[in-house]
Amino acid sequence: MLNNFTAELPALEQLPKSFLVSLTHYSAIALSGEEKTQYLQGQVTCDVDSSNENNLIVGAHCNAKGKVFSAFRLITRHDSHLLIQPKSSITQSLAELKKFGVFAKVTITQTNDLAIFALIGEQAAELLQTLFGQVPDSLTPIVQVNSTTIIYIAGKISRYLLIDQQDLLTSALNELALSVYSHQVWDLLEINEGFPQLNEQTSGDYVPQMLNLQAINGISFTKGCYLGQETVARMQYLGKNKRALFALTSTLAKPLGDEEAIELQLGDNWRKAGDILASYQSDDGQCYLQAILNRDVNNNTVFRLKHQPEVQLTLQTLPYTLITE
Numbered sequence: 344m345l346n347n348f349t350a351e352l353p354a355l356e357q358l359p360k361s362f363l364v365s366l367t368h369y370s371a372i373a374l375s376g377e378e379k380t381q382y383l384q385g386q387v388t389c390d391v392d393s394s395n396e397n398n399l400i401v402g403a404h405c406n407a408k409g410k411v412f413s414a415f416r417l418i419t420r421h422d423s424h425l426l427i428q429p430k431s432s433i434t435q436s437l438a439e440l441k442k443f444g445v446f447a448k449v450t451i452t453q454t455n456d457l458a459i460f461a462l463i464g465e466q467a468a469e470l471l472q473t474l475f476g477q478v479p480d481s482l483t484p485i486v487q488v489n490s491t492t493i494i495y496i497a498g499k500i501s502r503y504l505l506i507d508q509q510d511l512l513t514s515a516l517n518e519l520a521l522s523v524y525s526h527q528v529w530d531l532l533e534i535n536e537g538f539p540q541l542n543e544q545t546s547g548d549y550v551p552q553m554l555n556l557q558a559i560n561g562i563s564f565t566k567g568c569y570l571g572q573e574t575v576a577r578m579q580y581l582g583k584n585k586r587a588l589f590a591l592t593s594t595l596a597k598p599l600g601d602e603e604a605i606e607l608q609l610g611d612n613w614r615k616a617g618d619i620l621a622s623y624q625s626d627d628g629q630c631y632l633q634a635i636l637n638r639d640v641n642n643n644t645v646f647r648l649k650h651q652p653e654v655q656l657t658l659q660t661l662p663y664t665l666i667t668e
Contacts, residue, residue, distance in 0.1 A: 345460075345513055348523045354629035355535060358500075358528070361464030361521055366504075368526040371425040371454045372415075372437050374444075379424055382447040386440060386570050387417075387426075388551055390563040394419050399484040399494055401561040402426075403551045404436045409574025410547045412436040414539045414554060414561065418485055420492050420506070425454065427504070431542035458509040460516060461529055463502045471503060474515055479503070491515070498536040499662050531623040534590050534633045537661035540621035548618075551575055552584040553635055558663045584638070586617065590659040591632045591646060599624055600650055605634055608645040616646060632656065638665070 345365065374383055384391040389402030400417040404426070413436040415426040426436070437453060444451045462471065471478045475488040479495035486493050490511060494504040505512055533540055539554035552575070556562050562575060578584040591605070599622050607616040617636035624630045646656035 345523045346517050347521060348525075350525065352525075352527055352624070352626050354625040354627060355531060355631070357625070357627075359464065359522060361462070361466040361470065362528075363516060363519070363521050363523045364461040364463065364526065364529045365523055366459040366461060366526050366529055368429055368431070369427065369459045369529075370430045370433060371427045371457070372433060372440065373423045373425050373452050373454045374440075374449055375423040376447075376449040378448040379450075382444060382449045383424055384566065385568065386443065388556065388562045388569065388571075388575065389417060389560075390566045391417070391424065392566070394424060396420070396487060397483050397485050399496070401556070401559050403554070403556055403561055404440070405551065405569075405571030405575070406439065406547060407570055409550045409571035409578070411539075411541065411549055411551055411554060411556075412439060412546050414541055414551075414556065416494070416496075418492065418494060420487070425506075427459070427506075429540065429542065432546050434543060435546045456508070457506055458512050460505045460512055461502055462505060462516075462519075462521075463500060463532070465501070467501050467503055470519055470521075474518065498532075500532060500535075502532065527623055530621055531631055534621055534623060534631045535659075537588060537590060537633075537663060539588055540633055545618070545620055549586075549635060550578050550584065552578045553586045553588065555588040555661075555663070555665060558665050586635050587638045587665055588620070588661075589634055589636050589640070590661060591634060591656040592659055593630050593632075593648075593654050593656045595624060595628050595630045595648075595651065595654060597651070599630060599648075602650070604649040605632070605636070605656065606647050606649050606652075607636075607640070608647070613647065613652075615649075616640070616644075 413432040415428040477486045492506040496502040605616040606613040621633040648654045
């Protein structure tokens with residue numbers, strides 16, 4: 344177990360300059376075997392053929408109707424493709440991949456034997472250099488140091504994922520003597536960066552463009568056929584998609600309820616604005632939401648919480664621009 348674990352849930356601006364997060368809620372779907380690349384290429388939105396041991400690819404796995412089971416980060420580690428994602432979005436995706444995988448020379452499993460930690464902040468690169476002697480960057484997002492895979496994730500805040508056996512990572516990272524936060528802090532950063540967070544309840548509900556995957560290079564429009572491609576292409580080229588992913592913030596006096604919803608004002612009336620995908624509430628009441636809303640909302644749109652109507656929400660700027668369809 345890592346030392347210096349804290350149960351604190353800080354607001355975004357309260358995070359220390361450098362810290363660790365234990366991603367106990369993350370895992371990966373692993374594909375190995377002679378036809379792993381060919382098989383996966385026909386199942387997901389990204390170009391698997393371009394995957395190698397030094398690059399990082401964002402993608403999604405859809406059903407035949409183009410609805411997303413899971414949004415993932417794809418890496419190649421030890422001759423296997425890993426689809427890294429929250430455990431809560433793995434169940435359906437894993438079952439579907441296995442269903443069609445029986446017709447190919449591929450083995451599909453969940454990586455229960457690997458631990459994932461995140462090293463985050465201004466000094467992260469320097470600390471990685473000290474520990475491992477190598478640091479990935481925007482040109483080479485993945486480096487392999489002995490058995491440890493280190494992944495650079497570009498964004499507003501420098502983030503690095505470390506993947507290895509639990510005991511090996513714990514031994515190395517304890518040397519840093521940094522505060523170790525729970526996985527909720529990672530969710531806060533994903534909301535801030537606009538990376539979609541799906542779970543068992545929302546898996547299979549949205550097409551990739553509703554999750555902004557076209558804006559973060561999570562869809563290839565030049566690769567061959569894959570499951571759900573017809574719907575994804577129609578959304579892109581015929582302008583059928585009317586919704587997108589947004590981040591919102593506010594300050595709450597009480598916890599966010601499980602049945603909470605976002606409403607927007609239309610004249611003197613209020614109506615449902617969209618769906619909440621993920622949330623994070625700091626110890627001092629700062630609330631961060633990831634939601635699917637109509638694409639035409641803007642900073643002039645007035646939002647509130649349905650069950651806390653006195654609470655107004657503010658749209659936040661995401662670190663990318665939505666591509667006009």
